[in-house]
Amino acid sequence: MRQLLISLLVFLNTIFAFGISGKVVKVSDGDSFYLKSGNRTYRIRMYGIDAPELHQEYGIDSKKYLKSIILNKNIDVKVMDEDKYGRKIGKVFYKSKDINLQMLESGNAWLYEYYAKNERKYKKAFKNARENKIGLWKHENLENPRQYRLKHKREE
Template sequence: MRFIVAILTLLILGLVSAAPPKVISTLTGKVIGVTDGDTIKVLVNRQTVKVRLEGIDAPESSQSFGTKSKQALSKMVFGKTVTVKKTGEDRYGRTLGVIMVGGLDANAKMIKDGWAWHYKKYNNEERLAKLERSARQAKRGLWADANPLPPWEYRARKRRPSTPPAQSSG
């Protein structure tokens, strides 16, 4: 009996964690800046709010496809009125949220078009995982590259001190 309860508990936890992040509040404002492919600045009641798109991780600006990713997001949202479905804050104090522009989920569109990864470390929505798989298979956006470097790996490599090449002993 305990085994069945344990299995049911794991199944329920799995279903809960695959659910979309809980929306805390919503903000509406005009996008006045696009920092990169996953961060924007929104003017809300005369205050600038920095928003990190929930569930995605786009290439860094200095990385392959970083510029194209930023351009794709800019084309979608810059100068437009958006609704931010706030889901929390990240460790840098940025608002985390889902960006809605004209009924379109910009976060999902960035993944669908191949300009961002589904950021599974912080979000395990199956819907976003499916969009990434589809973009990979169709070789859309950054997936045109045979083996694109995920931004979290790129950042980790930049943080590590360089190791000098091995010296031969002969």
């Protein structure tokens, strides 16, 4: 019985997200950054959003926006998963404000629909920014970051 309880606790721990709190020490681009927590530094990839690549149109602007709202700030990350590069994938909060949602509302990122299927607020924010030409949506003929990565991977 005790072994069953221990197994159940281990299983539940792997299913439910955990949190990391710390200070943002570097912003890599519009959807990833480095978080210092205690004596560890974590690479974080923001859940449910996809910002333009740095060499892509509006990529630098997206990075600058994220940097302006989280660099050197103490934040909380609700870790949802880990990607193949070892980055923690999570929802980012600064003073209880959902920064992932803010990136969508401000038109600084695409909705990563495949991963954010059940995120109604994210879908609504993305649609609103796009329809009202907010942020990167002021421009026409934008290329989805995922398509951009696939295209440029093939060219290498």
